[in-house]
Amino acid sequence: NAGVTQTPKFQVLKTGQSMTLQCAQDMNHNSMYWYRQDPGMGLRLIYYSASEGTTDKGEVPNGYNVSRLNKREFSLRLESAAPSQTSVYFCASRENIAYEQYFGPGTRLTVT
Amino acid sequence: AQTVTQSQPEMSVQEAETVTLSCTYDTSESDYYLFWYKQPPSRQMILVIRQEAYKQQNATENRFSVNFQKAAKSFSLKISDSQLGDAAMYFCAYYGGATNKLIFGTGTLLAVQP
Numbered sequence: 001n002a003g004v005t006q007t008p009k010f011q012v013l014k015t016g017q018s019m020t021l022q023c024a025q026d027m028n029h030n031s032m033y034w035y036r037q038d039p040g041m042g043l044r045l046i047y048y049s050a051s052e053g054t055t056d057k058g059e060v061p062n063g064y065n066v067s068r069l070n071k072r073e074f075s076l077r078l079e080s081a082a083p084s085q086t087s088v089y090f091c092a093s094r095e096n097i098a099y100e101q102y103f104g105p106g107t108r109l110t111v112t
Numbered sequence: 113a114q115t116v117t118q119s120q121p122e123m124s125v126q127e128a129e130t131v132t133l134s135c136t137y138d139t140s141e142s143d144y145y146l147f148w149y150k151q152p153p154s155r156q157m158i159l160v161i162r163q164e165a166y167k168q169q170n171a172t173e174n175r176f177s178v179n180f181q182k183a184a185k186s187f188s189l190k191i192s193d194s195q196l197g198d199a200a201m202y203f204c205a206y207y208g209g210a211t212n213k214l215i216f217g218t219g220t221l222l223a224v225q226p
Contacts, residue, residue, distance in 0.1 A: 031212060040121075042203060042216040050212055058213065090157065092214075099145045099207050101214055103157035 002026055006091050006104035013081045013111045021076040021107050023091030031094040032074040033058075033101065034066060036087040043090065049074055081111045114139045116206050118217035125194045126225050132179075133189045133220045135204030144208040146180070146187045151219075152200040160202070163187065191222075199224040 004025045013019055025032065030051045035043040045058030049068040063085060065077045078085060091104040115138045125131035137146070148160040163171045163180050171178050175195075179188045191198055204217040 033214070040218060042218040044216075045213055048213065088155065092157075094212075094214075098162075099209070100147070100159055100162060101207075102159075106155045106157075108155075 004091055004093055004102050004104035006089075006107055008107060009105065011107060011109050013078075013109065015082060015111060017081050018077065018079050019081065020078075021089055021091070021109075022073070023075065023104060024073045025091075025093040025102070026072065027093060027095075027102065028071070029093035029102075030071070030096050032068065033092045033094070034064075034074070034076045035090045035092065036060065036085075037090060037106075038087050046076065046089075078109075081109075083111045085109065086111045114141070114206055114208055114211070114215050116204055116215050116217040118204055118220050120220045121218070122221045122223070124223045124225060125191070125198075127194055127196060129194055130190060130192045131194055131222065133191075133202050133204075133222065135187045135189070135217055137185050137187065137204075137206050139185070139206065139208060141208045141210060143210075144206060146178075147205040147207065147214075148176070148178070148187075148189045149203045149205060149216075150198075150200045151203065152197075157203075161189065194224050196224050196226060198222060 007022045033048040034046040047066040049055045052071045089107045092101040094101045144165045146163045150158045175192045201219045206215045
């Protein structure tokens with residue numbers, strides 16, 4: 001039981017490049033989330049998916065797209081990376097009843 | 113909209129002593145959950161303790177306990193017998209069933225002095 005896994009762990013992009021962050025969970029959770037963490041600002045919600053086939057914007061969705069590929073996988077795509085997207089990105093999934101969220105190990109992304 | 117405030121950016125405690133981290137929140141919902149997460153230097157987010165708003169009894173998990181004051185919208189974390197491994201960033205978080213979102217405070221960085 002791996003919990004929530006994310007790839008890659010580290011990534012450096014040049015401005016304008018694109019990339020997809022992958023996330024998978026093996027706990028049969030319905031809801032999945034993408035957050036970004038910046039110094040002094042806590043974790044802010046980018047997008048979430050309440051169930052397979054649905055996605056909704058969070059607090060800071062601009063510049064990102066998501067895909068809920070199936071119940072296990074939820075990917076985050078940066079179409080044209082900007083230096084303001086330099087951050088640590090976390091994926092999480094939520095228990096169906098108890099509301100606790102379980103987090104992946106995070107991806108440190110640097111955009112130069 | 114719901115908000116979570118952690119007014120202590122940094123705290124320090126001596127090993128074996130007790131420390132309390134503060135958290136206040138604002139909501140109009142009656143049904144919600146509150147959490148404390150720990151983030152050590154490894155970056156992994158670890159759930160420390162949870163509290164259901166409908167429960168009057170304060171949650172405890174070994175050396176960690178909360179003081180939940182629903183009317184005051186306050187949710188503080190007490191760490192007893194502090195250990196070096198408790199050094200981390202601690203985040204308070206709110207979850208309301210109507211929004212399906214977890215809202216985080218800005219965190220408190222806890223240092224533990226030997």
